[in-house]
Amino acid sequence: MTTISAGPDSSADTPGVRHVKRPTPLRESVYEALTEMIIDGTLERGRHLVEVELAGMLGVSRQPVREALQRLNNEGWVDLRPGFGAMVHVPAEDEVDQLLAARAALESESARLAARHATKEAVAQLRELCKVGTAFQESGDIDGAVRTNGELHSMITEMSGNRFLVDFAGQVDRRVRWYYTPVAPVRGAASWREHARLVKAISEADEDKAAQIMREHTEHTRTAYHELQSGQAPAAPAPEKKPATRRRRSTD
Amino acid sequence: MTTISAGPDSSADTPGVRHVKRPTPLRESVYEALTEMIIDGTLERGRHLVEVELAGMLGVSRQPVREALQRLNNEGWVDLRPGFGAMVHVPAEDEVDQLLAARAALESESARLAARHATKEAVAQLRELCKVGTAFQESGDIDGAVRTNGELHSMITEMSGNRFLVDFAGQVDRRVRWYYTPVAPVRGAASWREHARLVKAISEADEDKAAQIMREHTEHTRTAYHELQSGQAPAAPAPEKKPATRRRRSTD
DNA sequence: ACTTGGTAGACTGTCTACCAAGTGCCATTA
DNA sequence: TAATGGCACTTGGTAGACAGTCTACCAAGT
Numbered sequence: 072m073t074t075i076s077a078g079p080d081s082s083a084d085t086p087g088v089r090h091v092k093r094p095t096p097l098r099e100s101v102y103e104a105l106t107e108m109i110i111d112g113t114l115e116r117g118r119h120l121v122e123v124e125l126a127g128m129l130g131v132s133r134q135p136v137r138e139a140l141q142r143l144n145n146e147g148w149v150d151l152r153p154g155f156g157a158m159v160h161v162p163a164e165d166e167v168d169q170l171l172a173a174r175a176a177l178e179s180e181s182a183r184l185a186a187r188h189a190t191k192e193a194v195a196q197l198r199e200l201c202k203v204g205t206a207f208q209e210s211g212d213i214d215g216a217v218r219t220n221g222e223l224h225s226m227i228t229e230m231s232g233n234r235f236l237v238d239f240a241g242q243v244d245r246r247v248r249w250y251y252t253p254v255a256p257v258r259g260a261a262s263w264r265e266h267a268r269l270v271k272a273i274s275e276a277d278e279d280k281a282a283q284i285m286r287e288h289t290e291h292t293r294t295a296y297h298e299l300q301s302g303q304a305p306a307a308p309a310p311e312k313k314p315a316t317r318r319r320r321s322t323d
Numbered sequence: 324m325t326t327i328s329a330g331p332d333s334s335a336d337t338p339g340v341r342h343v344k345r346p347t348p349l350r351e352s353v354y355e356a357l358t359e360m361i362i363d364g365t366l367e368r369g370r371h372l373v374e375v376e377l378a379g380m381l382g383v384s385r386q387p388v389r390e391a392l393q394r395l396n397n398e399g400w401v402d403l404r405p406g407f408g409a410m411v412h413v414p415a416e417d418e419v420d421q422l423l424a425a426r427a428a429l430e431s432e433s434a435r436l437a438a439r440h441a442t443k444e445a446v447a448q449l450r451e452l453c454k455v456g457t458a459f460q461e462s463g464d465i466d467g468a469v470r471t472n473g474e475l476h477s478m479i480t481e482m483s484g485n486r487f488l489v490d491f492a493g494q495v496d497r498r499v500r501w502y503y504t505p506v507a508p509v510r511g512a513a514s515w516r517e518h519a520r521l522v523k524a525i526s527e528a529d530e531d532k533a534a535q536i537m538r539e540h541t542e543h544t545r546t547a548y549h550e551l552q553s554g555q556a557p558a559a560p561a562p563e564k565k566p567a568t569r570r571r572r573s574t575d
Numbered sequence: 576a577c578t579t580g581g582t583a584g585a586c587t588g589t590c591t592a593c594c595a596a597g598t599g600c601c602a603t604t605a
Numbered sequence: 606t607a608a609t610g611g612c613a614c615t616t617g618g619t620a621g622a623c624a625g626t627c628t629a630c631c632a633a634g635t
Contacts, residue, residue, distance in 0.1 A: 094596095096405065096616095096617070096618095097617075097618070098393075098617090098618095121585085121586070121587095122586075122587075123586080131618080131619090132618065132619050132620075133587095133619090133620095134386075134617085134618065134619075135617085135618070137390070137587090137588095138389075138390060138393055141350075141390055141393070141394065142393070142394075142397060145394060145397065152587095152627090153348055153587075153588085153626085153627095154586075154587055154588080154625075154626045154627055155585095155586070155587070155626080155627055155628080156585095156586060156587065156627095166486075169484075169485045169486055169487055169488075170487060172432070172436070172485055172487075172488070173432075173485060173487035173488050173491070175432075176428050176429060176431075176432035176488070177428060177429075179428075180424070180425075180427075180428035184424070232421075233421045233424055233425060234418075234421055235421055235422060235424075235425035235495065236421075236424070236425050236428070239425070239491050243487065346625095348587095348588070348589095349588075349589070350588090350589095373614090373615070373616095374615075374616075375615085383589080383590090384589065384590050384591075385590090385591095385616095386588085386589060386590070387588085387589070389616090389617090403616095404598085404616095405597075405598090405616070405617080406596075406597040406598050406599095406615065406616055406617080407597085407598055407599070407614090407615065407616075408598095408614095408615060408616070576635100577634105577635085578633105578634085578635075579632100579633085579634075579635090580631100580632085580633080580634090581630100581631085581632080581633095582629100582630085582631080582632095583628105583629090583630085583631100584627105584628090584629090584630105585626100585627085585628080585629105586625105586626085586627080586628100587624105587625085587626080587627095588623100588624090588625080588626095589622105589623090589624085589625100590621105590622085590623085590624105591620100591621090591622085592619100592620085592621090593618105593619080593620085594617100594618085594619085595616105595617085595618085595619105596615105596616090596617085596618105597614105597615085597616080597617095598613105598614085598615080598616095599612105599613095599614085599615100600611105600612090600613090600614100601610100601611090601612085601613105602609100602610090602611090602612100603608105603609085603610080603611090604607100604608085604609070604610090605606100605607090605608080605609090
């Protein structure tokens with residue numbers, strides 16, 4: 072279910088069967104709870120996470136906590152130091168950049184495949200999401216816009232029909248959203264215009280165009296991030312690290 | 324260290340420090356042992372894995388085994404069925420296809436970035452690998468050729484300088500290699516010609532060309548797989564599964 | 576002032592034992 | 606033959622224990 076999930080319950084596609092209630096394993100809940108706490112800042116970056124402490128905090132024993140922590144470590148949310156414990160991951164400066172580069176590749180390919188496999192219904196849904204998102208944007212509801220943005224992107228990756236792309240893109244997306252929300256408001260309007268063009272390309276089954284637009288879209292987000300970074304950067308110390316010489320965009 | 328690793332010991336780049344010996348956590352060794360056994364077929368596909376059994380087999384207790392199994396589950400090597408146990412994953416027919424599609428995207432982007440960041444030394448190493456691989460191929464040493472192939476690809480992804488690409492591509496690669504080795508001999512010669520062209524493009528810092536070649540390269544591998552599949556397919560039952568019409572039922 | 580050595584506390588890694596609940600299988604039964 | 610009930614097995618989770626290791630701090634020696 073995490074990294075490369077093969078969808079164990081493929082029985083779910085058979086209509087008529089509905090598993091009544093599969094009580095989630097505790098480790099799963101713990102995992103969710105911890106990511107949540109990391110994202111919303113309850114567990115601040117660099118903080119030392121102690122198993123028993125978390126266990127007490129969540130009302131479970133060490134084991135589920137350990138298992139959740141190991142998964143978090145595998146996915147890069149925390150760093151596990153043997154014999155010492157887990158620290159909430161402190162992102163390196165170039166990490167967002169790399170994350171966005173990876174996302175560009177993954178989502179661009181997803182868009183290409185989505186265009187290839189697009190159905191009428193799916194496109195209709197995409198259009199709807201676009202409309203809703205734009206409305207949110209115009210009415211100034213940033214939270215709603217961000218959420219809808221996420222839904223749109225994840226729907227497109229799922230339309231690719233490729234579990235691995237879905238899974239990887241999902242991971243990257245969550246990470247990006249973690250240390251990255253501030254950009255959303257700035258990009259807003261332009262972002263939704265690009266979405267509209269993207270959906271149009273998909274509806275026309277124009278693979279290359281869809282891939283191209285998605286790539287540019289992600290790329291714009293990246294440059295927006297860098298501008299924001301160098302513009303209002305007084306928060307972080309961030310010594311001289313070639314702020315203007317961001318040449319690198321050439322082709323992509 | 325697995326999925327999205329952030330390289331916790333960045334101290335390693337400082338020359339002069341060399342960590343003596345960090346005894347690997349047991350769960351790590353168990354994980355390695357199990358993947359090995361899965362890949363080499365000791366644990367055949369679909370086999371029911373029981374924690375205590377594995378524990379006894381490896382001379383450890385349940386705990387490390389559980390943790391290793393969960394990681395294997397997350398990465399798609401086994402399927403964990405609650406209350407019953409783990410089964411070695413049995414790949415669906417379209418899984419290789421999706422895997423290769425994901426790999427195409429990841430490695431193509433890696434090649435692009437590798438071309439962007441290529442150094443003289445790295446290119447020299449690539450050339451060397453190419454030479455060695457071609458020699459293996461011509462001398463009929465399939466094992467050596469396959470190994471060198473892996474080294475070349477992983478070196479290119481690492482040249483991308485993007486941890487996430489490296490990590491994802493690494494995961495995909497291992498999975499691909501698992502249920503996929505038979506293709507290597509067939510592709511062989513052509514494959515190494517393509518490698519040579521790829522290295523040339525990288526050495527010329529021609530990003531687009533490198534990406535393009537890598538994409539075609541992976542794509543060729545995929546078609547080779549399909550030909551092999553439909554040609555000598557008497558092993559699996561595999562009823563009529565639209566071999567030519569690569570259409571895939573829209574939704575999946 | 577700086578190094579060395581030692582001590583103490585904290586936490587992980589691993590093991591053992593145990594229990595509850597769920598799953599799959601099989602024999603019995605209708 | 607097909608449904609039913611029961612049984613053995615396995616995981617999921619808990620608790621407690623112990624060794625090894627990591628960090629910090631303090632004291633003594635140079």
